[in-house]
Amino acid sequence: MRIVVIGNGMVGYKFCEKLTAKLPAGAADVVVFGEEIHPAYDRVHLSEFFSGKNAADLCLAGTSWYGEKGIALHLGDPVQRIDLVNKTVHSYKGLAVPFDYLVLATGSAAFVPPIPGVEKEGVFLYRTIEDLEMMTAYAPKARRAAVIGGGLLGLEAAKALLDLGIADTHVIEFAPRLMPRQIDEAGSDMLKDRLQQLGLTIHTNKNTVAITGEECINGMQFADHSVLDVDMLVISAGIKPRDELAAHAGLQTGPRGGIVVNDKLQTSHPFVFAIGECALHNDFIYGLVAPGYEMAEVVATNLAGGDKSFTGFDMSTKLKLIGVDVASFGAPFIGPGQGRTLVWQDTIKGVYKRINTTPDGKYLLGGILVGDAAEYNMLLQTVKNKVVLPPDASEVLLGARGGQHSGAGSGVASLPDDALICSCEGITKGAIAGLVQEGCETLDGIKKSCKAGTGCGGCVPMVKDIIEDTLKAQGKLLRKMVCEHFAYSRQELYDLIKMKKLYSYDEVLDELGKGDGCEVCKPLVSSVLASLWNDLVLAKGNDTAQDSNDRFLANIQKGGTYSVVPRIPGGEITPDKLMVIASVAKKYNLYTKITGGQRIDMFGAHVSDLPLIWEELVAAGFESGHAYGKALRTVKSCVGSTWCRFGLHDSVSFAIKVEERYRGLRAPHKFKSAVSGCIRECAEAQSKDFGIIATEKGWNLYVCGNGGSKPQHALLLAADLDSETCIKYIDRFLMFYIKTADPLTRTATWLNKMEGGIDYLRNVVVHDSLGMAEAFEAEMQQLVNNYKCEWKEVVDSPELRKRFNHFVNAPGEKDPQVQFDGMRDQKRAREWK
Amino acid sequence: MSVNSTQQITWFMACTTADVPENGGVCVKYQEDQIALFNFSRRGEWYATQNLCPHRQQMAISRGMIGSQGGEPKVACPFHKKTFSLEDGRCLSGDDTCSLKVYPVKVEGNHVYIGISDDEALSEVLA
Ligand code: SRM
Ligand SMILES: Cc1cc2nc3c(=O)[nH]c(=O)nc-3n(C[C@H](O)[C@H](O)[C@H](O)COP(=O)(O)OP(=O)(O)OC[C@H]3O[C@@H](n4cnc5c(N)ncnc54)[C@H](O)[C@@H]3O)c2cc1C
Ligand code: SF4
Ligand code: FES
Numbered sequence: 001m002r003i004v005v006i007g008n009g010m011v012g013y014k015f016c017e018k019l020t021a022k023l024p025a026g027a028a029d030v031v032v033f034g035e036e037i038h039p040a041y042d043r044v045h046l047s048e049f050f051s052g053k054n055a056a057d058l059c060l061a062g063t064s065w066y067g068e069k070g071i072a073l074h075l076g077d078p079v080q081r082i083d084l085v086n087k088t089v090h091s092y093k094g095l096a097v098p099f100d101y102l103v104l105a106t107g108s109a110a111f112v113p114p115i116p117g118v119e120k121e122g123v124f125l126y127r128t129i130e131d132l133e134m135m136t137a138y139a140p141k142a143r144r145a146a147v148i149g150g151g152l153l154g155l156e157a158a159k160a161l162l163d164l165g166i167a168d169t170h171v172i173e174f175a176p177r178l179m180p181r182q183i184d185e186a187g188s189d190m191l192k193d194r195l196q197q198l199g200l201t202i203h204t205n206k207n208t209v210a211i212t213g214e215e216c217i218n219g220m221q222f223a224d225h226s227v228l229d230v231d232m233l234v235i236s237a238g239i240k241p242r243d244e245l246a247a248h249a250g251l252q253t254g255p256r257g258g259i260v261v262n263d264k265l266q267t268s269h270p271f272v273f274a275i276g277e278c279a280l281h282n283d284f285i286y287g288l289v290a291p292g293y294e295m296a297e298v299v300a301t302n303l304a305g306g307d308k309s310f311t312g313f314d315m316s317t318k319l320k321l322i323g324v325d326v327a328s329f330g331a332p333f334i335g336p337g338q339g340r341t342l343v344w345q346d347t348i349k350g351v352y353k354r355i356n357t358t359p360d361g362k363y364l365l366g367g368i369l370v371g372d373a374a375e376y377n378m379l380l381q382t383v384k385n386k387v388v389l390p391p392d393a394s395e396v397l398l399g400a401r402g403g404q405h406s407g408a409g410s411g412v413a414s415l416p417d418d419a420l421i422c423s424c425e426g427i428t429k430g431a432i433a434g435l436v437q438e439g440c441e442t443l444d445g446i447k448k449s450c451k452a453g454t455g456c457g458g459c460v461p462m463v464k465d466i467i468e469d470t471l472k473a474q475g476k477l478l479r480k481m482v483c484e485h486f487a488y489s490r491q492e493l494y495d496l497i498k499m500k501k502l503y504s505y506d507e508v509l510d511e512l513g514k515g516d517g518c519e520v521c522k523p524l525v526s527s528v529l530a531s532l533w534n535d536l537v538l539a540k541g542n543d544t545a546q547d548s549n550d551r552f553l554a555n556i557q558k559g560g561t562y563s564v565v566p567r568i569p570g571g572e573i574t575p576d577k578l579m580v581i582a583s584v585a586k587k588y589n590l591y592t593k594i595t596g597g598q599r600i601d602m603f604g605a606h607v608s609d610l611p612l613i614w615e616e617l618v619a620a621g622f623e624s625g626h627a628y629g630k631a632l633r634t635v636k637s638c639v640g641s642t643w644c645r646f647g648l649h650d651s652v653s654f655a656i657k658v659e660e661r662y663r664g665l666r667a668p669h670k671f672k673s674a675v676s677g678c679i680r681e682c683a684e685a686q687s688k689d690f691g692i693i694a695t696e697k698g699w700n701l702y703v704c705g706n707g708g709s710k711p712q713h714a715l716l717l718a719a720d721l722d723s724e725t726c727i728k729y730i731d732r733f734l735m736f737y738i739k740t741a742d743p744l745t746r747t748a749t750w751l752n753k754m755e756g757g758i759d760y761l762r763n764v765v766v767h768d769s770l771g772m773a774e775a776f777e778a779e780m781q782q783l784v785n786n787y788k789c790e791w792k793e794v795v796d797s798p799e800l801r802k803r804f805n806h807f808v809n810a811p812g813e814k815d816p817q818v819q820f821d822g823m824r825d826q827k828r829a830r831e832w833k
Numbered sequence: 834m835s836v837n838s839t840q841q842i843t844w845f846m847a848c849t850t851a852d853v854p855e856n857g858g859v860c861v862k863y864q865e866d867q868i869a870l871f872n873f874s875r876r877g878e879w880y881a882t883q884n885l886c887p888h889r890q891q892m893a894i895s896r897g898m899i900g901s902q903g904g905e906p907k908v909a910c911p912f913h914k915k916t917f918s919l920e921d922g923r924c925l926s927g928d929d930t931c932s933l934k935v936y937p938v939k940v941e942g943n944h945v946y947i948g949i950s951d952d953e954a955l956s957e958v959l960a
Binding site for chain 1: 847848852853854855856857859860861862867870873875876889890891892893896897898899900901902903904906907909911912914916930
């Protein structure tokens with residue numbers, strides 16, 4: 001039997017996977033045609049392309065997989081004609097392949113509304129890797145961008161534009177509210193507020209009538225006669241099923257598109273099936289991946305001799321990525337008389353929750369969550385499994401009042417074993433728990449053995465909870481373990497290392513761990529050791545347990561050279577010191593750049609030159625800037641009252657004082673600070689881990705801000721402090737962070753996860769609710785006293801200097817593979833392959 | 834022709850044991866090639882692999898952190914933390930398209946030798 005599959009998207013691939021798993025090897029001859037050049041990839045997580053994933057990361061299975069399964073895969077070769085009479089497909093490259101069964105998995109395309117000007121340069125769609133590559137290439141030219149469409153995909157596209165660096169991004173929605181298919185008006189209003197805080201500008205009730213510009217887009221015109229200047233536009237106004245091939249072959253299609261199928265997913269021709277986003281079942285196109293996977297399961301089962309039907313699917317969804325939780329599940333909207341609705345709203349935190357129950361209040365029908373969707377999975381399961389609600393239904397939204405509500409973990413426990421956890425792969429709670437009992441105790445293990453959590457990923461938190469619950473039920477001790485070598489969390493390790501007074505990685509591994517360590521626990525333990533004792537990170541025994549950058553006290557660059565960043569406290573530097581930097585950079589042929597942290601970075605240093613460079617810098621009074629460490633980076637300052645006509649206090653002096661106090665301090669992640677001389681905030685203190693702003697009466701101290709990929713403003717911890725109190729509070733704040741944060745967690749994320757949030761933190765730091773304030777201050781003073789410039793120590797030690805060679809058997813010789821190109825009178829690293 | 838496999842290996846003196854930090858690596862220059870040599874003192878073992886990371890063609894494996902995964906010794910590239918087995922060089926981070934070449938190592942007295950198979954040594958001379 002020969003089965004031809006048209007379309008190698010998510011569903012087409014899933015069909016191949018399921019079919020080959022169900023059929024004995026050699027039972028069918030499978031031929032797949034894909035129009036895109038990439039083998040099927042994870043379109044659901046397409047936006048992660050902007051957070052560093054590439055086509056290979058998103059790939060569902062490499063071409064070798066198809067080979068192993070005996071599937072002939074023709075990529076970049078779309079089918080152009082189906083001949084139903086001779087049961088043959090004809091491809092673009094001229095292949096003619098006869099079939100016994102044909103499976104159409106052609107998916108859908110972005111729907112492009114007929115607006116004049118859509119063809120202009122700078123107008124993009126958001127569907128394929130190519131679309132994203134084109135957007136990435138164009139984005140640097142754009143200053144302001146817009147997205148047409150305020151639905152699930154449109155908001156994802158808008159976030160992508162922000163991630164591409166276009167801070168001024170607008171969302172244009174035709175309907176009166178955002179995500180009109182998923183959420184109600186009150187939810188939309190809340191979402192709108194939150195998105196505007198992220199930097200998006202939202203326009204609802206806005207109908208685009210024209211796209212203007214010569215060749216490239218330069219603006220948009222709307223039905224209300226308003227205009228918007230934009231130089232980049234993404235259209236995400238819905239999807240259009242790819243039914244053109246089917247329609248041309250004479251298969252029945254719907255009036256608004258889609259290939260008509262029955263419960264067996266058969267088209268009007270019994271040997272031709274349609275699955276995924278191209279299929280129109282019961283007048284409905286399912287624009288989500290889970291129903292598509294279920295369709296693949298149905299057709300694969302039936303072709304393998306089984307009997308299954310497709311009878312519709314739940315359309316619950318959760319929005320990923322945008323930085324605001326949004327979810328809609330079950331029946332999000334119900335009319336009067338259909339049941340009862342409960343709404344909860346917190347306009348300060350920006351949270352909106354709505355649940356709909358049956359008229360008797362016994363069962364949950366569905367709901368909407370905006371701003372906080374932590375309960376999404378639980379609520380969805382409550383709907384699907386018809387779990388009886390507590391007498392006071394509000395408890396499912398707000399938690400039991402008694403205070404003994406024990407979170408999601410107990411929630412999973414209440415579900416029956418046949419509760420469907422991963423709807424993409426059709427995996428039940430019982431199946432996952434069974435695997436855990438058989439010894440498959442990690443998320444990765446579960447993903448590998450049954451694929452749960454590998455589709456849309458929405459069930460991952462529940463899978464984790466089930467693993468935890470099952471392990472707990474087996475009496476196994478549970479902790480957030482660092483890695484396979486340490487059965488402790490970072491916080492536990494910190495306390496144990498301190499109590500047992502351990503000073504090197506090997507001692508810690510011998511006393512508290514097992515095996516030989518790895519690239520996860522080594523830097524983590526090294527960072528804890530440094531936070532506790534502030535000994536030289538390169539001391540013998542600790543050197544090779546450092547992250548590569550810490551081991552060479554410099555950031556590694558493309559090509560294997562390093563960067564040199566001397567500390568320039570507060571950004572203040574004398575002309576003489578500038579000249580030293582200039583002469584060093586010239587002598588060692590380094591690329592120089594002013595950094596975003598108010599100092600100077602010199603790039604492209606050979607590893608064997610590092611000690612020589614630093615020898616000169618140290619001699620001129622420079623110190624390490626710790627640009628490589630999870631440590632204090634810079635304390636930026638504005639010029640302040642010494643020169644500025646608005647300055648209230650001397651922000652530069654205070655910034656230098658703060659920077660010198662905390663320089664070299666190791667923490668779970670890097671941390672940054674800034675001091676502004678007045679509320680105009682030229683030093684951007686409110687985007688820092690801790691920021692200080694002068695007031696008439698003293699200093700305001702802000703904490704837990706973050707730039708980076710998820711910017712977050714810092715929150716006011718205490719106001720009008722004198723300098724001494726301000727430093728005290730920072731001491732306490734930093735020690736508390738160092739002791740309790742998870743590895744690689746910036747202060748903003750740490751606070752976001754902290755129960756009680758800023759109020760709790762304020763109680764600890766300002767009101768000393770833990771009774772630890774004095775200890776924190778004393779520990780910090782100890783670390784401050786132990787500070788030494790690590791580069792000075794290396795420069796002074798012949799033993800340590802020896803480690804800075806590329807070749808052990810040819811000291812001083814440079815890596816001949818390192819290559820540079822010229823650029824604007826300086827050099828740059830040769831582009832890697 | 835029957836040759837005993839040990840006869841096919843040329844042992845090349847790379848450095849002394851003290852030259853390589855405990856539980857760390859160094860890069861050894863061998864003709865025009867670079868070899869990463871590891872002193873896995875915790876296991877009392879030595880390993881050698883190519884220094885070139887196949888992921889982005891970076892000469893960096895010797896600067897990577899070593900450790901183990903389920904008992905198997907491994908090294909993590911400092912660039913993107915792909916990990917490779919020190920025993921057979923295969924990629925342990927799920928990328929079966931790339932792997933490292935491994936070399937035998939022996940220690941005699943305080944000297945460390947890396948084994949280069951003869952045909953390889955020859956082909957490099959001829960190349
Ligand atoms: C050099 C510099 C860019 C520049 O030319 O201006 C830079 C360069 C790098 N940044 Fe940055 N960041 C630089 C300022 C910033 C800033 C701006 C600031 O500090 O005011 C930010 C946003 C503020 C913040 O952190 O909250 C910033 C947010 C990041 C992030 C994202 C952090 C986050 O929480 O999301 C990373 C990634 C990370 O740390 O994991 C990063 C990581 C990096 C690394 C270390 C990436 C790497 O691992 O190779 C870059 C290496 C530089 C090198 O080789 O020396 N860099 N980076 C800036 C150095 C400042 C300095 O003097 O030390
Ligand atoms: C940015 C984005 C975010 C998303 N987020 C989510 C989410 O959070 N949750 C969720 O459930 N869903 C999400 N989706 C939707 C999900 O990706 C789709 O439901 C899923 O990809 C549908 O799979 P499919 O195989 O039917 O179609 P596709 O993945 O589109 O695959 C169809 C393939 O067929 C090819 N093709 C078409 N015609 C031919 C031809 N004639 N010959 C050969 N090949 C052809 C196409 O090029 C394409 O590669 C998202 C989609 C996008 C674009
Ligand atoms: S310097 Fe920072 S923002 Fe720029 S590319 Fe590197 S990590 Fe990204
Ligand atoms: S270069 Fe080694 S992991 Fe990327």
